[in-house]
Amino acid sequence: MDYKTWRHAFKIDPAKNISDKQVEAIAESGTDGVIIGGSDGVTLENVLDLLARFRRFSVPLALEVSTVESVTPGFDYYFIPTVLNTTDSKWLNGLHHEALREYGHMMNFDELVTEGYCILNLDCTAAKVTGVDRVPDEEDVQAYARMAEHLFTLPIFYLEYSGQYGDPQIVRSAKELLTNTRLFYGGGIRSTEQAKEMAAIADTVVVGNVVYDDLQVALKTVDAVKSVPLPM
Numbered sequence: 001m002d003y004k005t006w007r008h009a010f011k012i013d014p015a016k017n018i019s020d021k022q023v024e025a026i027a028e029s030g031t032d033g034v035i036i037g038g039s040d041g042v043t044l045e046n047v048l049d050l051l052a053r054f055r056r057f058s059v060p061l062a063l064e065v066s067t068v069e070s071v072t073p074g075f076d077y078y079f080i081p082t083v084l085n086t087t088d089s090k091w092l093n094g095l096h097h098e099a100l101r102e103y104g105h106m107m108n109f110d111e112l113v114t115e116g117y118c119i120l121n122l123d124c125t126a127a128k129v130t131g132v133d134r135v136p137d138e139e140d141v142q143a144y145a146r147m148a149e150h151l152f153t154l155p156i157f158y159l160e161y162s163g164q165y166g167d168p169q170i171v172r173s174a175k176e177l178l179t180n181t182r183l184f185y186g187g188g189i190r191s192t193e194q195a196k197e198m199a200a201i202a203d204t205v206v207v208g209n210v211v212y213d214d215l216q217v218a219l220k221t222v223d224a225v226k227s228v229p230l231p232m
């Protein structure tokens, strides 16, 4: 299934342990896609391990690239984050430039999908890694949404609250400005009510950490998200 139609996705962290039973439950949950990615501790070895274990199932798989060294063939998509609200150009275009210099000649650009990240939780690993030290306000978020859609024509604008449930009003004000760019929401979903609330606003709802803390709740978010009509 094309990532542009995904309503629900699980994000699975290569740096965390997961059993075969849990992998099966996630892959067979009815989710639209599984994103393999994390902001630290990602290695080729732990990515290959998850790729092999999820590839036994038909669920679409995306590798969200956080280090070039951990990229391997075999995924349906390669999601490439660029952090729009960092002040350190390394995370905006620096690592990307290095990767393209080295491997650009052998990349299949049809498989790459760039995600414009806007990080809103300063306590999450992604914020610490990329030096995001100021929470963007609503007007900042709107500016980044316009940047994603109109300046950079990015396929995905990702509001990243990782570990913290977001502010629906902020998510809504970004969504209202997007037409061609898809809005991914991720962060702190720990109930079907929260999953439904964000599904009514964002195109795609990403569920991560609760998989490790309470798999049964995580699995219930799939139907919760899909029961909500696609936002206009």
Ligand SMILES: CC(C)=CCC/C(C)=C/CC/C(C)=C/CC/C(C)=C/CC/C(C)=C/CC/C(C)=C/CC/C(C)=C/COP(=O)(O)OP(=O)(O)O
Residues within 6 Å of the ligand: 013, 037, 038, 039, 040, 064, 065, 066, 067, 068, 071, 072, 073, 074, 078, 080, 081, 082, 083, 091, 092, 095, 096, 097, 099, 100, 103, 106, 107, 108, 111, 117, 123, 124, 125, 126, 129, 130, 160, 162, 163, 208, 209
């Ligand atoms: C074989 C084949 C297909 C070849 C393709 C060739 C190739 C090398 C392609 C790569 C192309 C390319 C341009 C790569 C750029 C590489 C790169 C390193 C970009 C930087 C990515 C980036 C900005 C990372 C920063 C952190 C970040 C935003 C990560 C996203 C994931 C995320 C936020 C996870 C959630 O974090 P988590 O760890 O779960 O957080 P908690 O622990 O707090 O929960």
Ligand SMILES: O=P(O)(O)OC[C@@H](O)CO
Residues within 6 Å of the ligand: 011, 160, 161, 162, 163, 164, 185, 186, 187, 188, 189, 206, 207, 208, 209, 210
């Ligand atoms: O882990 P949680 O808080 O669910 O966030 C999901 C995802 O956006 C992380 O990148």
Ligand SMILES: [Mg+2]
Residues within 6 Å of the ligand: 013, 162, 208, 209
């Ligand atoms: Mg996580």
